[in-house]
Amino acid sequence: MSGGELVVIGNGMVGQRFVDALRARDPEGGWRVTVLAEEDRPAYDRVRLSAYFDGVSADELNLHTPHEGVRLRLGEPAIAVDRERRVVSTAVGEYQYDALVLATGSYPFVPPVPGTELPGVFVYRTLDDLAAIRAYAGGRRVGAVIGGGLLGLEAANALRLLGLSTDVVEFAPRLMPVQVDQAGGAMLRRYVDDLGVRTHLGVATTAIRSGPDGGVAALELSDGTAIDADLVVVAAGIRPRDQLARDAGLPLGPRGGVLVDATCRTADERIWAIGECAAVDGTCHGLVAPGYATAEVVADRLVGGAATFPGADTATKLKLLGVDVASFGDAHGTTEGCLDVTFTDPATRVYAKLVLSDDARTLLGGVLVGDASAYPTLRASVGGPLPAAPLALLAPDGGGADAGALPATAQVCSCNAVTRGDVDAAIADGCADVAGLKSCTRAGTSCGSCVPMLKQLLDAAGVAQSSALCEHFDLSRRELFEIVQVRGIHTFSRLVAEHGRGRGCDICKPVVASILASLGAGHVLDGEQASLQDTNDHFLANLQRDGSYSVVPRIPGGEITPEKLIVIGEVARDFQLYTKITGGQRIDLFGARVEQLPQIWRRLVDAGFESGHAYGKALRTVKSCVGETWCRYGVQDSVGLAVALELRYRGLRAPHKLKSAVSGCARECAEARSKDFGIIATETGWNLYVGGNGGFRPRHADLFATDLSTEALVTLIDRFLIYYIRTADRLQRTAGWIEAMEGGLDHLRSVIVDDSLGLCADLDAAMARHVSSYSDEWRDVLDDPDRLRRYTSFVNAPEVPDPSITFVRERGQPMPAGGTQPITLGLPEVRR
Amino acid sequence: MNPTMTRSWTTVCTLDHLDPDRGVAALVDGVQVALFWTADGLFAIDNRDPVSGAYVLSRGIVGSRGGVPTLASPLHKQVYDLRSGDCLDLPGVAVARHDARCRNGLVEVRLRQEG
Ligand code: SRM
Ligand SMILES: Cc1cc2nc3c(=O)[nH]c(=O)nc-3n(C[C@H](O)[C@H](O)[C@H](O)COP(=O)(O)OP(=O)(O)OC[C@H]3O[C@@H](n4cnc5c(N)ncnc54)[C@H](O)[C@@H]3O)c2cc1C
Ligand code: SF4
Ligand code: FES
Numbered sequence: 006m007s008g009g010e011l012v013v014i015g016n017g018m019v020g021q022r023f024v025d026a027l028r029a030r031d032p033e034g035g036w037r038v039t040v041l042a043e044e045d046r047p048a049y050d051r052v053r054l055s056a057y058f059d060g061v062s063a064d065e066l067n068l069h070t071p072h073e074g075v076r077l078r079l080g081e082p083a084i085a086v087d088r089e090r091r092v093v094s095t096a097v098g099e100y101q102y103d104a105l106v107l108a109t110g111s112y113p114f115v116p117p118v119p120g121t122e123l124p125g126v127f128v129y130r131t132l133d134d135l136a137a138i139r140a141y142a143g144g145r146r147v148g149a150v151i152g153g154g155l156l157g158l159e160a161a162n163a164l165r166l167l168g169l170s171t172d173v174v175e176f177a178p179r180l181m182p183v184q185v186d187q188a189g190g191a192m193l194r195r196y197v198d199d200l201g202v203r204t205h206l207g208v209a210t211t212a213i214r215s216g217p218d219g220g221v222a223a224l225e226l227s228d229g230t231a232i233d234a235d236l237v238v239v240a241a242g243i244r245p246r247d248q249l250a251r252d253a254g255l256p257l258g259p260r261g262g263v264l265v266d267a268t269c270r271t272a273d274e275r276i277w278a279i280g281e282c283a284a285v286d287g288t289c290h291g292l293v294a295p296g297y298a299t300a301e302v303v304a305d306r307l308v309g310g311a312a313t314f315p316g317a318d319t320a321t322k323l324k325l326l327g328v329d330v331a332s333f334g335d336a337h338g339t340t341e342g343c344l345d346v347t348f349t350d351p352a353t354r355v356y357a358k359l360v361l362s363d364d365a366r367t368l369l370g371g372v373l374v375g376d377a378s379a380y381p382t383l384r385a386s387v388g389g390p391l392p393a394a395p396l397a398l399l400a401p402d403g404g405g406a407d408a409g410a411l412p413a414t415a416q417v418c419s420c421n422a423v424t425r426g427d428v429d430a431a432i433a434d435g436c437a438d439v440a441g442l443k444s445c446t447r448a449g450t451s452c453g454s455c456v457p458m459l460k461q462l463l464d465a466a467g468v469a470q471s472s473a474l475c476e477h478f479d480l481s482r483r484e485l486f487e488i489v490q491v492r493g494i495h496t497f498s499r500l501v502a503e504h505g506r507g508r509g510c511d512i513c514k515p516v517v518a519s520i521l522a523s524l525g526a527g528h529v530l531d532g533e534q535a536s537l538q539d540t541n542d543h544f545l546a547n548l549q550r551d552g553s554y555s556v557v558p559r560i561p562g563g564e565i566t567p568e569k570l571i572v573i574g575e576v577a578r579d580f581q582l583y584t585k586i587t588g589g590q591r592i593d594l595f596g597a598r599v600e601q602l603p604q605i606w607r608r609l610v611d612a613g614f615e616s617g618h619a620y621g622k623a624l625r626t627v628k629s630c631v632g633e634t635w636c637r638y639g640v641q642d643s644v645g646l647a648v649a650l651e652l653r654y655r656g657l658r659a660p661h662k663l664k665s666a667v668s669g670c671a672r673e674c675a676e677a678r679s680k681d682f683g684i685i686a687t688e689t690g691w692n693l694y695v696g697g698n699g700g701f702r703p704r705h706a707d708l709f710a711t712d713l714s715t716e717a718l719v720t721l722i723d724r725f726l727i728y729y730i731r732t733a734d735r736l737q738r739t740a741g742w743i744e745a746m747e748g749g750l751d752h753l754r755s756v757i758v759d760d761s762l763g764l765c766a767d768l769d770a771a772m773a774r775h776v777s778s779y780s781d782e783w784r785d786v787l788d789d790p791d792r793l794r795r796y797t798s799f800v801n802a803p804e805v806p807d808p809s810i811t812f813v814r815e816r817g818q819p820m821p822a823g824g825t826q827p828i829t830l831g832l833p834e835v836r837r
Numbered sequence: 838m839n840p841t842m843t844r845s846w847t848t849v850c851t852l853d854h855l856d857p858d859r860g861v862a863a864l865v866d867g868v869q870v871a872l873f874w875t876a877d878g879l880f881a882i883d884n885r886d887p888v889s890g891a892y893v894l895s896r897g898i899v900g901s902r903g904g905v906p907t908l909a910s911p912l913h914k915q916v917y918d919l920r921s922g923d924c925l926d927l928p929g930v931a932v933a934r935h936d937a938r939c940r941n942g943l944v945e946v947r948l949r950q951e952g
């Protein structure tokens with residue numbers, strides 16, 4: 006049998022993968038496929054479901070690809086299977102099959118306690134569930150999650166993101182009981198505590214109680230206590246959806262699920278089961294990787310192949326809470342005679358355990374909490390020899406865990422069952438980057454946790470990874486900078502014609518715009534340069550989610566006169582802007598429409614304000630503490646220096662934004678060590694720190710030079726900044742730039758202190774040019790009718806304000822009307 | 838499959854209101870349209886970013902991908918084929934395309950609406 010009518014019940018992750026896999030193996034279309042789906046939308050990425058609360062839209066989670074010869078019946082669940090007549094019936098019709106594939110997934114298990122039917126009690130499985138949770142959460146304050154496993158913690162994080170304080174109730178004595186051991190669970194709990202999520206361990210929920218409005222109000226626990234909750238998510242486990250099979254008289258697994266053999270076939274030779282609803286040799290798997298494996302097996306079998314289920318990889322990694330937790334292989338050490346090596350560091354809050362075979366030679370599994378950087382390599386080494394000595398592997402930076410040491414049989418990507426051998430073969434066939442490996446092998450296309458390892462394997466194979474900026478330029482930013490500088494090129498069109506191809510894109514155009522601006526090629530909105538600017542530079546303001554803009558005037562060092570404060574207040578009042586004090590010691594005014602920007606800036610410029618470059622990859626703020634002028638501990642004038650530095654470097658465009666701060670003594674109230682360049686006063690001068698940042702990957706700045714005079718300090722910063730601007734990669738902050746520099750800080754010192762490359766005079770001159778040619782971008786716009794004419798709502802109706810921008814008032818201020826999804830400022834590492 | 842309803846041409850502005858590779862927004866029969874003048878010609882699409890729902894596409898960056906003239910949304914950078922409106926990064930997502938032409942130095946737009 007390798008053709009005919011095929012019916013698939015369920016269009017979830019595995020059902021979709023099955024159809025993709027079958028179409029790839031059956032290009033002639035021997036099988037005509039009908040997919041019956043219960044949900045109203047085609048397959049989406051359930052694994053990343055929680056990202057929905059981070060502002061990722063339902064569209065972005067879509068996994069569905071349409072195929073010829075496959076009809077998808079959305080919102081049409083199968084009701085019964087008649088094995089004798091070989092038809093599946095739905096509410097609207099019957100579908101004849103020669104082969105039938107069950108891919109119905111699981112349903113959330115809801116424990117039988119009173120009150121689960123109350124309004125405000127939800128499960129966490131589908132996009133519709135999440136949309137209902139979001140809608141109900143509006144205006145409510147306290148949430149609770151029943152279940153402290155992987156899913157329960159994800160749900161708890163979701164409630165936090167929705168602004169609810171959150172309790173988690175877990176029956177087991179630790180969090181994530183399936184994946185981690187007692188010690189790991191204890192470490193994990195400390196992180197969860199820090200997030201403000203309260204945990205109740207070793208207790209069961211005995212009842213859910215309603216309040217006066219009829220909705221849920223509290224949980225009663227088995228220890229006699231109660232907790233308030235006006236929204237409850239039940240995440241207490243899942244059960245396979247095997248009802249159709251049960252009704253059709255097919256055998257089930259010992260704990261439910263459609264019983265299939267290693268070929269994923271049921272007792273009926275025309276019926277197969279895949280994904281979470283299948284009990285393969287009696288066991289159901291609640292993860293996507295084994296589900297994908299079953300999809301591949303059945304696709305292969307249906308075209309006459311002989312594939313069998315390869316066994317399940319149950320490795321898991323906690324996503325989204327910002328806590329590294331990973332568990333893989335025999336994490337609980339159940340293998341006869343196994344040994345374990347553990348490492349606990351309460352100070353850095355790292356716990357790690359490796360489970361080894363009785364001869365300590367083979368890695369069987371492990372648990373990592375607090376630092377899971379070694380996870381990809383370790384997981385791939387399970388069942389094989391250790392890639393390094395156990396202690397080196399457990400060292401917190403995962404330094405010993407290099408993918409280069411893995412054997413060819415090690416599974417590098419478990420989501421897609423790709424081995425190191427497969428990756429090496431693809432590299433030998435010419436794959437030269439991660440994108441290539443993804444499309445050749447599928448590795449890295451699901452959860453993404455193996456991507457760092459793909460990079461290491463490319464390195465290990467000696468493949469120099471392309472530094473090409475994008476499809477239009479084979480050069481890196483640094484190389485482009487040199488060309489622009491040396492050849493004196495002033496336009497993108499000439500640069501792309503002579504050194505690239507095509508018409509550019511949203512990657513290379515802003516890079517070139519930034520290079521031209523760094524080299525002082527005139528106003529950023531002039532002529533062709535205007536079309537290169539990134540979103541925010543386009544109108545010299547920060548684009549907001551509703552299409553309006555924010556305005557941030559510069560307040561050097563955070564020092565401001567009462568008169569200027571009043572002007573900001575008046576402007577905000579007159580234009581009805583939302584105001585907020587920023588984390589950078591200045592004031593942000595939100596909700597301005599394009600055509601209002603010049604009027605707002607006219608008022609601000611007339612009062613002596615200038616652009617704060619909050620929109621640019623440029624110097625942002627130089628924060629200050631109050632320093633010796635007022636503070637009883639201060640030893641230098643930190644505000645004075647901060648103001649001077651901010652005025653010196655204002656308007657300086659760079660590969661990424663630049664931040665700085667000056668503290669008046671070692672107590673460090675200005676947080677200078679979290680800045681690209683930070684200065685801390687000493688009794689005799691200034692200490693300079695470089696390469697710090699907060700944000701996505703926080704890093705403390707390194708001490709670069711001590712006890713400098715103000716003049717020597719400024720010279721070093723001048724050189725540091727220009728050297729960075731000339732040689733860093735696109736969107737590389739100073740921290741990454743220094744880390745990637747061969748020779749690191751010592752090399753940097755030799756270049757800008759000892760002048761080992763003979764560059765210093767040139768760097769000094771470049772900064773002098775910047776300082777003397779600075780002029781306020783906004784003033785320049787206001788003075789020029791040609792630049793001003795851009796600031797209109799509609800080219801044919803300049804007097805009509807954009808009707809899509811509307812506000813509601815909250816806490817006494819205007820806020821965007823129409824939904825308050827959380828904004829994503831940067832994606833945590835675990836997401837693709 | 839859906840019948841396409843065509844409307845009449847509306848004059849929007851003179852060509853010198855447009856800068857090469859930089860979009861503008863226009864109101865045509867109450868619909869917000871983003872208009873671009875690129876080396877491949879004039880293009881008009883809905884101003885509404887289908888992913889975020891904000892009316893901002895006129896402020897995106899114009900470019901090319903493998904020879905196809907493109908526009909990147911300014912909000913989250915999804916790239917659209919200016920000729921068809923199809924999103925090149927998200928399968929199944931597209932922005933409505935309208936007709937644009939230049940006659941006697943005047944830029945004209947005609948809405949194309951599925952309906
Ligand atoms: C307004 C403000 C939040 C606040 O209300 O306090 C803010 C708002 C934004 N931040 Fe921030 N950041 C603000 C302080 C910070 C800080 C704290 C600080 O500077 O002291 C940090 C961490 C410190 C750091 O940068 O190292 C911070 C780390 C980020 C990051 C992550 C950077 C990283 O290297 O990982 C981004 C994303 C990026 O730049 O690519 C970001 C990006 C943004 C953007 C520009 C996102 C965007 O492109 O739309 C937001 C613009 C809002 C607007 O329209 O004005 N913001 N942001 C703060 C403005 C300070 C100012 O006056 O300029
Ligand atoms: C929030 C969350 C986070 C997760 N995180 C991870 C993770 O990090 N790692 C991991 O490996 N796994 C994770 N999972 C599990 C993973 O999503 C599942 O293993 C995977 O989706 C299983 O795929 P499936 O196709 O078997 O089932 P599903 O994706 O559930 O699809 C089954 C589909 O069948 C439909 N259906 C059911 N009955 C019928 C019927 N009678 N007729 C028609 N259609 C029907 C259902 O409506 C559903 O759309 C997570 C799950 C959730 C909910
Ligand atoms: S850093 Fe020092 S001088 Fe500045 S406010 Fe703090 S204690 Fe005072
Ligand atoms: S391990 Fe998940 S994508 Fe490779």
